[in-house]
Amino acid sequence: MKTAILISGRGSNMVSLLEAMADPDYPARPVLVVSNRADAGGLARTGAVPTAVVPSRGRMREDFEAALDARLRESGVEFIALAGFMRVLTADFVRRWEGRMVNIHPSLLPSFKGLDTHARALAAGVKIHGCTAHWVSAGVDEGRIIGQAAVPVLDGDNEARLAARVLAAEHVLYPRALAIALGAARPAPDAGARILAL
Numbered sequence: 001m002k003t004a005i006l007i008s009g010r011g012s013n014m015v016s017l018l019e020a021m022a023d024p025d026y027p028a029r030p031v032l033v034v035s036n037r038a039d040a041g042g043l044a045r046t047g048a049v050p051t052a053v054v055p056s057r058g059r060m061r062e063d064f065e066a067a068l069d070a071r072l073r074e075s076g077v078e079f080i081a082l083a084g085f086m087r088v089l090t091a092d093f094v095r096r097w098e099g100r101m102v103n104i105h106p107s108l109l110p111s112f113k114g115l116d117t118h119a120r121a122l123a124a125g126v127k128i129h130g131c132t133a134h135w136v137s138a139g140v141d142e143g144r145i146i147g148q149a150a151v152p153v154l155d156g157d158n159e160a161r162l163a164a165r166v167l168a169a170e171h172v173l174y175p176r177a178l179a180i181a182l183g184a185a186r187p188a189p190d191a192g193a194r195i196l197a198l
């Protein structure tokens with residue numbers, strides 16, 4: 001499946017997806033990485049995979065999405081993985097890619113939709129936090145869940161420490177969840193101490 005990865009920042013989830021896609025048995029081929037920001041660090045980490053910048057700032061949402069859609073189609077993209085893509089997509093765009101677009105979110109949905117998930121998890125005093133891979137639907141962070149990884153909140157955790165452990169879990173979860181989304185899941189090897197439910 002010809003896949004595009006959409007990013008806005010450092011692109012660590014993008015790198016974990018690209019590493020998985022380097023395996024010829026993996027069911028997705030990366031054909032394009034798109035950022036809505038020219039300064040996204042991840043753009044320098046795509047190796048041989050072509051990149052495109054489709055700027056979103058100061059632009060009407062519809063114009064941005066029309067340009068994004070055109071760029072994706074130009075590369076023959078069949079499937080989209082959002083990986084730290086921080087721009088909310090309209091219901092129109094989502095409908096166009098329905099069933100062909102997934103996302104990674106840094107919380108155990110349906111808890112902590114939106115931003116600042118780690119700070120909010122700490123403030124709420126939850127003992128189990130984590131990340132969720134899900135299909136993208138018109139409601140933000142509301143699409144059907146593909147898989148989740150649980151990460152315990154430890155005594156003395158702060159936002160940075162918790163975020164780092166959740167991010168490490170994202171890097172394990174997302175490539176597996178994407179493979180499942182593409183209908184070609186392979187048995188998970190050792191998940192270590194992490195609880196991983198796909």
Ligand code: GAR
Pocket residue numbers: 007008009010011012013014042083084085086104105106114115167170
């Ligand atoms: C990740 O934690 C991802 O789950 C989150 O942004 C980070 C991007 O990191 N995404 C969202 O919050 C989406 N609403 P990365 O650029 O290193 O992959």
